[in-house]
Amino acid sequence: MDTTANVPAAGSDAQTPSASQPDPARAAAFRAAPKVLLHDHLDGGLRPQTVLELADAHGYRGLPVGDGPELARWFRSAADSGSLERYLETFAHTVGVMQHRDALVRVARECAMDLADDGVVYAEVRFAPEQHLEGGLGLDEVVQAVLDGFAAGVDIAARGGRAIRIGTLVTAMRHAARSREIAELAVRFRDRGVVGFDIAGAEAGNPPTRHLDAFEFMRQSNAHFTIHAGEAFGLPSIHEAIAFCGADRLGHGVRITDDITVPDGGIVDWSPDAPSGSRPVLGRVANYVRDKRIPLELCPSSNVQTGAVASLADHPFDLLARLRFRVTVNTDNRLMSDTTMSGEMIKLVDTFGYDWVDLQRFTINAAKSAFLPFDQRLAMIDDVIKPGYAVLFG
Template identity: 55%
Template sequence: MTPPDEPVDLDAALRALPKVLLHDHLDGGLRPATVVELAAQVGHDLPTTDPQDLGRWFVEAAGSGSLPRYLETFVHTLAVMQSADGLRRVAREAVLDLAADGVVYAEERYAPEQHLQGGLTLQQVVDAVREGFAEGEALARADGHDIRVVQVLSAMRQADRSGEIALLALANRDAGVVAFDIAGPEDGFPPSRHAGAFRVLRDACFPTTVHAGEAAGLDSLAEALHVAGAVRLGHGVRVADDVHAVPGGGWRLGLLAHWVRDRRVPLEVCPSSNLQTGAATSVADHPVTSLRRAGFEVTVNTDNRLQSGTSLSRELALLVREAGWTLDDVVDVTVTAARHTFLHDDERRALVDRIVRPASTPGTARPGRHRA
């Protein structure tokens, strides 16, 4: 039964809210039908060729509770992203799907080194993705959706190409690449393995966001901050291990948690993904809520829309329905995301205004203040 103080269509109300997405993997957001079609073209075998069944397979396979098992699902998406045409199509459709969900700005990340099996160069990979984003933005605008999508280049932390990818990011900093990241298996592959790349980027005044605090704990977070110089933390939920509620209200923070909160380092939290990889047990008990209450800079993200069967609106709806969030919470984390994009300050301010204006307009569809 729909709670009396919840809008009849909460999902539609959340889709109507202009949203900002900071942590979304391009190779984790393909349409199942596109995977089927492109796989047939390149001769790649899939678990099933029925798009609906394939979509379910991705969610089930990614929901094993293990990050390494979760990452295995990317064998099938990467297989169809090894040509310029395939990359352009995936990038174009990602923009259109995000626009349809009410996203107005997104930072899409991917690892160029994983798209070279068809003979492309690293630069050709970046060019194909940029062209696909531009095509998607134009089509979205023609359909009445104004959206901007930029690139975050990831280096695989278990590989040794981070220096190349750092230079690639710098070479394209004026062509839609806004940041550098390391991704892949976190436990056992610390940021210190890539200290040279991070030093080059820091010297060039180029921002980094690091996957940390998802499958490994406080040591991983500390290296992301102090070795990599990360200005955002991808996931970051394990900082909650250093945050403790005290009787009577309030919080006791350890040294690392104080560092993160005091310096307003934003957390790119991905609730559904965290449930699948075992970083959280339920949406209701997800650390994202307590971290917000403790004063951390929290943003809500999708991670991999295909593997989690999700969208940004769905992630926010889950927090409203299962964790007691209100519209004020939703708008607040969206504004927080806008303030921590890798855009310049004047562009951030304009983005914040774009979010706050419709959210505060009388008569605008608003999610209710339902508490679970």
């Protein structure tokens, strides 16, 4: 990967992620790039106007403002707290309006349409069924409503010329005691659109090992799961997630850098003949994660908002990419971060100087890591991703 490589300037024949390109053309080029999204929360991606309309339809009175653009700004500013716990407080409002079947169907339908419009060709969108029971629905009814909404959105997108496939991850809240029940729900629906299981919520004080029964059940069922780890809490959560729980992927995992020693002064010599002391040194956990190709579901904008990293320039994405960890690009919560997959890619390009070759590699990383059968992952890479980027290569 050569982050210093020049890219064609604006007006050249090939569309490229050049900072000098006019914004509309540049945005269109990024939307055209096929994307694979592995870490996106359904309740973190609502359209602001939808939040308002669902609140009105179902009598939810807790919204802080009553105007769509103002509400969008409120979510973004409230999430910019530097604290995962405070960041999570914003979800009280989105979850609050998602307590009825029609609301769940609508939110899932619009999610599929919005992702497809942004050039996402495959997405795994997660949500916690246990948080959507206040309107009288049961767990199975909640999952079916979301699956029905995704199916409707995928169909609408296809009729508009945008093909997308969506898999669903059901999430258990790590501070609660329903993880085994939710894991069984994931397996019960795995032939109907649910592709895996996850735990989420505040990490501190809620280690993944509290949910070993759920993870053992998933392994015994030959089912996939990811674990939120290494976001707000450090290396111990990552170690537990992989060593004791057997996670297939790490949700965020940004704190793996706690086990990577960078040369004094933070200056790394990446040249092939660089002396050993000028390169990062990996500890045993970091080496294991890299050697086993355990995917990292990195979410740059969100990681800054929750205080996992100080700024985008300080994000270890580039360090991890250069060290050949299996890094993937993700949105986490599109509403709270006011972002899209295209937006995340643009930020990475502007910060680290990536080109289309780099972005294709990150996208293939995600496709390789999807909770899909091998032949389907291979087909997505060979038939969708590579041809899509070949057009952008010019």
